[in-house]
Amino acid sequence: MVELLSITMVLILGCFAGIITGLLPGIHTNTVAALVLASLSVLLHYFSPLSLGIFLTSMVVVHSFVDFIPTIFLGAPEAETALGVLPGHKMLLEGQGYKALKLTVMGGLGSFAMGLFLQPMFMFAVKNGYYLLEKIILPLLILTSAYFILTEKSFSNKSWALLIFLLSGVLGIVCLESLPLKEPLFPLLSGLFGISTLIVSMSANSKIPEQIIDEDVKILDWKNFINYIKSILSSSIMSVLPALGSAQATILAQSFTKEKDHESFLVIVGGINTASALFVLTTLFAIDRARTGVIAVMKNVLTLDLQSYLYLVIVSIIAAVIGAILTLQLGKFLANKISKINYRKTSIIIIAFIAILVFIISGFMGLLVLSVSTAIGLLAPLSGARRIHAMGVLVIPIILYFI
DSSP states (O other): OHHHHHHHHHHHHHHHHHHHHHHSTTOOHHHHHHHHHHTHHHHTTTSOHHHHHHHHHHHHHHHHHHTHHHHHHTOOOOGGGGGGHHHHHHHHHTTOHHHHHHHHHHHHHHHHHHHHHHHHHHHHHHHHHHHHHHHHHHHHHHHHHHHHHHTSSSHHHHHHHHHHHHHHHHHHHIIIIISOOSSTHHHHHIIIIIIHHHHHHHHTTOOOOOOOOOOOOOSSSHHHHHHHHHHHHHHHHHHHSTTOOHHHHHHHHHTTSOTTOHHHHHHHHHHHHHHHHHHHHHHHHHHOOOOSHHHHHHHHHOOOOHHHHHHHHHHHHHHHHHHHHHHHHHHHHHHHHHTTSOHHHHHHHHHHHHHHHHHHHHHHHHHHHHHHHHHHHHHHHHHTOOGGGGGHHHHHHHHHHHO
């Protein structure tokens, strides 16, 4: 009974931590995990290693749902949700922000549920095909990036796309490998996808209309089944290979999605974000490799045998249900309020808030990176090229990693 109460308590604490990290841009699950690792000697006096693993697992799963709220409603992305800003914010300005959020939740639940049944197959594939994946990821990333550039409509757009890809890539190399910058992805992606999007919307005198709440979104249909498969394939590859994350998995999934099919894309992004939490856990169990900061901490905290792995899978199922419900309720509340506020003033406040957070986390150097990344992020809408090319900020450093 005491053990059950302890597990319930850490599960609730983990869900609460996932809400906080999801709602506050710049406060990542890796930050909380690092605090757990730094306090490990003290925490182990009060909690078992399994309890700490439950805390970390529930936090990551709930975070994977909740962090789409600031992405869609505020335009403040994290690495996992950066590309979701574009279709999500567009739907918000069309009065469908809540529907956009529901699509990400639907993708998360659908992909997670399907991923559960595929874990034995995934485990077998990881143990037997890990080195094959390492060989194909480099040409896959290069071909995907080239495909995005070459499918631009005109020569001018292709030229701008290549320039944006290279500029963002150089910025990524400098920030991720050379600058002594804490949480470099926060100013990088906030500028490329968040602040630049807000500036464009402000310049167009956009106004947030009243949001539609009763959108009918079907989870079980053939179209979304295919989207779940795309999410699972992308997140499973991400969970195995080093230097890859949810953002890179989204880039792979983007190549399988029609450019203007915003709804499918949001389902896929939501699916990748949540399913990856399950796949990285299985990767740790199967081949003892940690592919995220949280899983790396868990590896230091807990020896993952079959029993503890099954415990954490059950916890992740409970956390997924809690995360989905919380996200929809919080999103509905925000959707009912957001049309009543002044969009321009709100955008300025959000930009100032992000800048302050960047300064607190990364200092003056972070503000400089934020300014440069915002300038590069503005090139795409001003030139008519797609903003997907700005993901060169992550793709080029990864290509260099695998060369």
